[in-house]
Amino acid sequence: MKEERKHPLLSVIDREAERIKHNPAYRFLLFGGPLIGILLLFFIFRQGAVKELPLAVVDQDHSSLSVKIINALNSSPDVEVVFKVPDLFLAKEMLEKGQVDAVVFIPENLEKSVFKGTKAELPVYVNGTNVLVSGLIQRSVLTTLRTVSGGIQLKKLMLTGKNKQEAMTRVLPINIQKHVLFNPYTNYSYFLNSAMLYVMLYLFVLLSSIYTLGNELKRGTGHSLLETSNNSVRLAVAGKMFSYTIIFSGFAMLINFLLYKMEGMPLNGSYWVIFVGQFITIITYQLMGLIFVGVTINLRLALSLASAYSMMGITFSGLTLPLEAMPKIAQWFAALFPFTWWEKIMISQSLRGAPVKDALPYICYILIFQLVALAFLKVYKRYLENPKYWGKK
Amino acid sequence: MNEKYNKMNGWELMAAHIKKELKAIFSDGGAMLILIGAMLIYPIIYSIGYFNETMTELSVGVVDLDHTEASRKYTGMIDASAELQVTYQPADLSQAENLFMSDEISGVVLIPKGFQKDVLSGKQTNVALYADASYFLKYKNQFTVLATVNAYFSGGVSVLRYMAEGKSFEQAKIYSNPIDVQTHVLYNPAGAYGSFIMPGLILVIIQQTLLIGIGLLGGSFSESKASPFLLPKQNRRREIIPYLFGKTGAYVIISLLNIGYGVVLVHHWFSYPDKANMMDVLMLLFPFLLAVIFLGIGLSTLFKHRESAIVFMVFLSPIALFLTGMSWPVSAIPDWLVTLSKIMPSTTVVPAYLRLRTMGVGLAEVKTELFTLYLQAGIYAVLTTAYFFLRVRKARLK
Numbered sequence: 001m002k003e004e005r006k007h008p009l010l011s012v013i014d015r016e017a018e019r020i021k022h023n024p025a026y027r028f029l030l031f032g033g034p035l036i037g038i039l040l041l042f043f044i045f046r047q048g049a050v051k052e053l054p055l056a057v058v059d060q061d062h063s064s065l066s067v068k069i070i071n072a073l074n075s076s077p078d079v080e081v082v083f084k085v086p087d088l089f090l091a092k093e094m095l096e097k098g099q100v101d102a103v104v105f106i107p108e109n110l111e112k113s114v115f116k117g118t119k120a121e122l123p124v125y126v127n128g129t130n131v132l133v134s135g136l137i138q139r140s141v142l143t144t145l146r147t148v149s150g151g152i153q154l155k156k157l158m159l160t161g162k163n164k165q166e167a168m169t170r171v172l173p174i175n176i177q178k179h180v181l182f183n184p185y186t187n188y189s190y191f192l193n194s195a196m197l198y199v200m201l202y203l204f205v206l207l208s209s210i211y212t213l214g215n216e217l218k219r220g221t222g223h224s225l226l227e228t229s230n231n232s233v234r235l236a237v238a239g240k241m242f243s244y245t246i247i248f249s250g251f252a253m254l255i256n257f258l259l260y261k262m263e264g265m266p267l268n269g270s271y272w273v274i275f276v277g278q279f280i281t282i283i284t285y286q287l288m289g290l291i292f293v294g295v296t297i298n299l300r301l302a303l304s305l306a307s308a309y310s311m312m313g314i315t316f317s318g319l320t321l322p323l324e325a326m327p328k329i330a331q332w333f334a335a336l337f338p339f340t341w342w343e344k345i346m347i348s349q350s351l352r353g354a355p356v357k358d359a360l361p362y363i364c365y366i367l368i369f370q371l372v373a374l375a376f377l378k379v380y381k382r383y384l385e386n387p388k389y390w391g392k393k
Numbered sequence: 394m395n396e397k398y399n400k401m402n403g404w405e406l407m408a409a410h411i412k413k414e415l416k417a418i419f420s421d422g423g424a425m426l427i428l429i430g431a432m433l434i435y436p437i438i439y440s441i442g443y444f445n446e447t448m449t450e451l452s453v454g455v456v457d458l459d460h461t462e463a464s465r466k467y468t469g470m471i472d473a474s475a476e477l478q479v480t481y482q483p484a485d486l487s488q489a490e491n492l493f494m495s496d497e498i499s500g501v502v503l504i505p506k507g508f509q510k511d512v513l514s515g516k517q518t519n520v521a522l523y524a525d526a527s528y529f530l531k532y533k534n535q536f537t538v539l540a541t542v543n544a545y546f547s548g549g550v551s552v553l554r555y556m557a558e559g560k561s562f563e564q565a566k567i568y569s570n571p572i573d574v575q576t577h578v579l580y581n582p583a584g585a586y587g588s589f590i591m592p593g594l595i596l597v598i599i600q601q602t603l604l605i606g607i608g609l610l611g612g613s614f615s616e617s618k619a620s621p622f623l624l625p626k627q628n629r630r631r632e633i634i635p636y637l638f639g640k641t642g643a644y645v646i647i648s649l650l651n652i653g654y655g656v657v658l659v660h661h662w663f664s665y666p667d668k669a670n671m672m673d674v675l676m677l678l679f680p681f682l683l684a685v686i687f688l689g690i691g692l693s694t695l696f697k698h699r700e701s702a703i704v705f706m707v708f709l710s711p712i713a714l715f716l717t718g719m720s721w722p723v724s725a726i727p728d729w730l731v732t733l734s735k736i737m738p739s740t741t742v743v744p745a746y747l748r749l750r751t752m753g754v755g756l757a758e759v760k761t762e763l764f765t766l767y768l769q770a771g772i773y774a775v776l777t778t779a780y781f782f783l784r785v786r787k788a789r790l791k
Binding site for chain 2: 024025028029033036037040041043044045046052053093095096097098110114117118119120121122123124125126127128129130131132133134135136138139141142145146148149152153156166168169170171172173174175176177178179192196199200203204207211298299300301303304305307308310311312314315316321322324325326327329330333352354
C-alpha cells in the first residue's frame, strides 16, 4: 500500500475510468451513442417547418380560372401540384399509391358558373391518414382557394361600381389578427426537437448508470469496489457517477448549443433555470439506476425495464398529444416520469418565458425521485457485499 | 449426443434448432419481457394515452369589450365548437394575461369595442387571437376554430348585405362565396390521433422488440455463451442454413402471436381503422418479419455481451418511429437520412401498411414496398449466411 493514500472518492473515480477504458459498451453509452442519437434527431428535425406536400389536380375545365387556381396552389408554401391528370380515377390511384396527399377537382364549366353567378363547387379530397400532414394541407389549400374566391368576389363587386374599400369590407367583414405567443414561427420542430434531444440524453444517462451499477453485481466485483471506497457505499456510488455526470452535462450543453445557436430556438426565460434543471435531471436519472438495479438485481432485466420506462416517458410527457387531452388515469401516470416535469421546465422557460418561480415546483418534483432512489443505497450495499446476489445474468 | 445430430438431415436439424431457440426464449426473463411482455403492455398503455383521440374543450378566454348581441353571438359560436370551451370572460387583456400565465386558459380572443356597430354599418372590423404556440396541437385547434367561426360569421354578414341590395337568399349565398370549396377528409375524417399513430406504432414496436430480443438471447459467436451448433466443428458447414432458418422459424412463431395480439386484438378493442383484407396484411407483414429477423440475427453476432443489445439498440426506437414519417413528414427529413433510413424495414412497411389498413387499398397498390421488403430480407439473409460461413471456416482452420 502506498504511504499517502488517495481520498477514496478519487480512487473510485480512477477505478471507473479504467473500466470505461476497457469495455466498448461503456464507451458507446458515454460517447458514441448519445452523439449519434442527438445528431440523427437534430438532422431529422433540422428543416423546421414542413414544406411542399404533393398534390394532384384534376382539371376538367381547362379555363383561365383553372390555370389561376393551379398557379395559386403552386405558389403557396406548403403544397406543390406534382401531377395534372384528366380524371378522378387516376387521381384516386395516386392517392392510394401514396404519390400525392390530396386531390383538387376542378369540374367542367367551373369558370362559366362562377362568372354567371350560379352554384360552383370545388371539391378537395385530402388523405386523412396522417393527421399532421392533412392538417397542413387543409390549412394551406383552404387559405389559397378562399383567397382566389375572395378575389373573384372583389372583382365582381368593383364591377358593380363599389370602390375597393367597400368591396374589401364586403369580402372580409371581420378580419382576424393573429398574435402567436411564445413560438412566433409556429414551429413544430422546436417543440419536438427540444423534447426528443433530451429524451435521448436522459435515456443514455439512465442506461449507463444501470449498466455500471449492475455490472459490479454481474461480475461480482462488489468487494473490490467497497474496498476502494473505504467501505462507503455513498462514496462508491458518487465516485462511479462522477465522470458520467460531467460527460452528460457536456452533452446537455451540446443540445443547448444546437437548439439555441444552430436552430435559433427562442430562449425567453432564464438560461440558468434550464441549466440547473437539466443538471438536476441528469443526476436524478443517474440515481434512478439504483432503483432499477435494486428492484431487479439483474442487469439485463434492469436494462429492459429502464428502456421500456424511458420509451413510455415520451408519450406521457405530452409531447405528441397534450396531457390535457389524455384520460385522467394517463395524466396521473405521467407524473411518474421525471421527464414530464423537465419538459414543463423547458417549455415554460424557453418558449413561454415564465418567471423563475414557476419552475421551482417542477424542480421539487424531480428531487422527490432522487430521495426515493437514495433509499436504495443501503440495499445496493447489501448486494455488493453478499455473493448470493452476484453473477445473475 | 453428437452421434444423434450427425445422422439428422437438414430439415431435422432445423426443427431441432426451432425447438432449442424457443426453449431459450421461454426460459429467459429479460427476453420474455422484451419479446412478449413489452408487446403486450405497450400497445395498451399507449392506446389509453391516446384514448380520447382528439383534443376537446380546450379552455380559452374571450375578452368582450363590445357587450352587444353580435359579440355575444360570436362568443357563443366559439363555445359551441367541439374543440374550444370559453371558460372565462375576463374584463380586459391584462386580466386575461394573468389567467394565461397561471395556465387557466391557453388562448385569448379579443372582441373590440364597436364590433356590432362596424358589422352593421358595413365597416371592416378586427378580432384578435392570442394563442399559445408552445404546444403545437393547442395552437392549431385554436386557430382552426376561430378561422371557421369567423368564416361563418362573416359569411352571414356578407349574405345579409347582398340581400339588402335586393338579391335573393340563394343568390346572396353564391355571391358571397363564388367558389364553394368543399373539403373531404378521407380515411380518418375525425382526425383522430390514436387511429393515426397506433397502427404504425405497433409495427415499430414489433420491429424493435424483435431486434432487441434476438440480440438479448445472445450473439451466436458471443464469448460468454457456448456454441449454438449441434454438430462438431468439421461438419458445421451443412448446419449453417438449418441453424439460421431454425432460429428464424422460432421468431416467426413468436411474431405470429404478437401479430395476432397487436394487429388483430388491439385494433379490435380500440376500434382502430381496419379496411384491409387480413390476407393482404399478412402477405405484407411476412417479408417485413423476415427482414427484421434476419437483420436481428445479423446484428446479434456483433454483440459480445448479451445486454449489449439493449445498450446499442434501444435509442434507435424513437428514431425509427420518426423515420417512418408518421409523427414527422418524410418531406421534411434530409434526403441522405431518408436513404439511410431504408436500412430499417419499418421505414418501408409502415406507409404501405397504413395504406392497406386505413385507406383500404389492395395488395397491388403496395407492390413496390412488397418487393423492397423481400429484397431487404434477401440481402440480410445472404449477408448473415456469408458471415456465418466465414466464422465457421475460421473456427475449423484454427
